[in-house]
Amino acid sequence: MSDYLIRQYDEVRESVAVAAAKAGRSPDEVRLIAVSKTFPAADIAALYAHGHRLFGESKIQELETKAVALPADVEWHLIGHLQSNKAAKALQYASCIHTVDGLRLLERLDRLAGESGRTADFLLELNLSGEMTKFGLAADEARRLAAAAAACRHLKFRGLMTMAPYEASEAELHRLFGGLRELRDLMENDCGLKLPELSMGMSGDYRIAVAEGATLVRIGTAIFGKRDYS
Numbered sequence: 256m257s258d259y260l261i262r263q264y265d266e267v268r269e270s271v272a273v274a275a276a277k278a279g280r281s282p283d284e285v286r287l288i289a290v291s292k293t294f295p296a297a298d299i300a301a302l303y304a305h306g307h308r309l310f311g312e313s314k315i316q317e318l319e320t321k322a323v324a325l326p327a328d329v330e331w332h333l334i335g336h337l338q339s340n341k342a343a344k345a346l347q348y349a350s351c352i353h354t355v356d357g358l359r360l361l362e363r364l365d366r367l368a369g370e371s372g373r374t375a376d377f378l379l380e381l382n383l384s385g386e387m388t389k390f391g392l393a394a395d396e397a398r399r400l401a402a403a404a405a406a407c408r409h410l411k412f413r414g415l416m417t418m419a420p421y422e423a424s425e426a427e428l429h430r431l432f433g434g435l436r437e438l439r440d441l442m443e444n445d446c447g448l449k450l451p452e453l454s455m456g457m458s459g460d461y462r463i464a465v466a467e468g469a470t471l472v473r474i475g476t477a478i479f480g481k482r483d484y485s
């Protein structure tokens with residue numbers, strides 16, 4: 256089981272590096288987030304023993320359970336929707352929150368970070384495909400939020416995150432991921448802040464995301480296998 260996991264992981268890492276090289280980028284520019292949601296702490300421990308440190312979780316409760324069970328130098332990113340009543344827990348366990356999608360959540364996180372003496376990086380989550388079912392900001396909403404994001408005193412605004420629809424064609428994926436990069440460039444200009452991180456690309460589309468400039472790819476299925484939500 257663990258051999259299989261390690262083999263899958265090594266293949267994904269290699270494949271991310273190949274995609275980076277093809278795009279004329281250094282493999283170091285793309286960090287792999289192993290998305291461990293629904294998988295047991297033992298799987299995370301196996302990858303940890305193999306040298307991997309960066310994991311992504313979607314739910315606060317699951318993140319907390321795993322974070323307390325695993326070594327303190329695991330780096331956790333929160334990649335799922337964050338309800339504001341769970342903001343304090345998010346700050347307690349996540350070093351980066353990918354899913355900030357409104358002013359109220361942003362202000363609450365910054366205030367709680369100040370009160371608790373914690374800090375975290377965060378990304379604004381964009382919904383560029385206009386799908387009604389997903390969370391995230393439209394491009395114009397994100398641009399309006401940029402000044403407030405840059406003005407946070409305890410959190411660091413580091414970039415943008417998006418998810419592409421599963422059924423998107425290759426051409427659409429290039430358009431969406433390239434669009435996130437262009438929006439990032441505009442927002443850097445708007446707020447005079449470097450926004451180095453582009454969190455985009457999952458198991459089915461990370462090669463295209465890397466070609467379009469992803470710095471964080473969030474990969475679950477291709478490493479851990481199919482998720483069972485039952």
Ligand SMILES: *Cc1c(COP(=O)(O)O)cnc(C)c1O
Nearest residue numbers: 290313334457458473474475476
């Ligand atoms: C579950 C999840 C992923 C991982 O998706 P896979 O297709 O399993 O690689 C990536 N990003 C987000 C936001 C997720 O919720």
